[in-house]
Amino acid sequence: MNSSTLVQKVWNFCNTLRDDGVGYGDYLEQLTYLLFLKLAHEYAQDPYNRDTHIPKGYDWASLTSRVGEPLEAHYLSTLHKLGEQSGMLGAIFFNAQNKIQDPAKLSRLVQMIDAENWISLEADAKGDLYEGLLQKNAEDTKSGAGQYFTPRAIIQAMVACLRPQPLKTIADPACGTGGFFLVANEWLSGTGKWLDDNAVWLGRDLPKLNPKQKRFLRDETFVGNEIVPNTRRLCLMNLFLHNIGELDGQPAIDRSDALISEPKRKVDYVLANPPFGKKSSMTITNDAGEEDKGSLTYERQDFWETTSNKQLNFLQHIVSMLKVDGKAAVVLPDNVLFEGGAGEKIRRKLLETCDVHTILRLPTGIFYAQGVKANVVFFDNARKDGRVHTKGIWFYDLRTNKHFTLKTRQLKLDDLRDFVTCYNAADRQVRKATDRFKFFSYEELIARDKASLDVFWLKDDSLDNLDDLPSPDVLQQEIIEHLEVALAVFRDVAASLPSFPQKDAA
Secondary structure, eight states, X not given: OOHHHHHHHHHHHHHHHHTTTOOHHHHHHHHHHHHHHHHHHHHTSTTTOOOOOOOTTSSHHHHHTOOHHHHHHHHHHHHHHHTTSOHHHHHHTTTOOOOOOOHHHHHHHHHXXXXXXXXXXXXXXXXXXXXXXXXXXXXXXXXXXXXXXXXXXXXXXXXXXXXXXXXXXXXXXXXXXXXXXXXXXXXXXXXXXXXXXXXXXXXXXXXXXXXXHHHHHHHTSEEEXXXXXXXXXXXXXXXXXXXXXXXXXXXXXESSOTTSSOOXXXXXXXXXXXXXXXXXXXXXXXTTSXXXXXXXOOOXXXXXXXXXXXXXXXXXXXXXXEEEEEEEEEEEETHHHXXXXXXXXXXXXXXXXXXXXXXXXXXXXXXXXXXXXXXXXXXXOOOTTOOOOOOEEEEEEOSTTOOOOSSXXXXXXXXXXXXXXXXXTXXXXXXXXXXXXXXXXXXXXXXXXXXXXXXXXXXXXXXXXGGGOOOHHHHHHHHHHHHHHHHHHHHXXXXXXXXXXXXXXX
């Protein structure tokens, strides 16, 4: 069976399960467990003969020898047993549960996976299949998985500007399902259709990797954190299917909150889109013993300021992760550019100690989380001498007079072509201003109210030209996004107000 036929077969079965109420996310989980076991089984055979560390009696053969209810019962036992193991095995099966309640359909899924030789399938085919399911899961608004997705075109442009080099480490402290790692892997290995289709203007000039560089790329390049167990599981499997990591190795993604403590190691690059919002993703217990998923303040000696704002904390954490010559490209919401209090202090410190050289103002309508206004901030780490490092920032406005939606007008890499060209990664010291690309000196920026980096200069043409308005669906989406931004601001204000005890009724 060729890869396209197999992909369609897997999709069709997913649709069958959806009729039983099994969503893309639950299907992805079960596919992850079974695919991992089947791949481990194949690696244990000739000519590989690898020790996969899977306990006897809980391997792939133990599933294929059963059907119906005996299979369901043994499958549950297998998930529990493998979740107790160490390394990649325990990470994939951590807290694993069976979400397919129909034993007959579980048997069909096992048989479908058993019928194929997955090792012989090209990495692109396996990876595309899995990423396609991740994409569908993100599009399912009820699943909430869209929060982990950064538009692929944005990631590709960020990687093309950062230009990671072989034998260097790349980190993402909130890596979701691993999108940044996959694109960086494609850049370094020279794979990926996006590189072939845009080779001229992307300017990638890396030679083919030698054996040492290939091993480093597979086993040591990527370092990440993901606090949500199921998302971490999907990330690990996504990377593994793209030849990142080893079946019997240690997971590259920690199941932990990156903000809790100082980084264990310094890295060369950080590519990230930290979660938006001011609330903690951790459930904490208050003094009354009640669970409270509220704001969490991180007390860190290496942080410039103490705040409960997650994006500001992630920004400080990313600075602390970088080596002296480290580089970062980070997606951050607008509030990080203009917020007062701790936000202003952190911005001023960032400008004083790091080389913040480029900010890409992103358009609305490109994220699954509606109402998001975001930017990509590019900066290099502080110099050892501690002197003012930011000489000025180049801003690229991809927002004004730009209209995108997730369905009818998706953001493509070609929409970022002018930005990547203006960025001029080959020599950042040689840049030319355009209508959308403009330079502001350090002195200009630091003198602005609250040292705000919320800079714009282009005129919104739609305000003057009523005959050139965006399509109705785009207008509708923009209205929704503006209202949701306003609601989010009101909620933040309400959450920050002190609470007063109510007086007893007379």
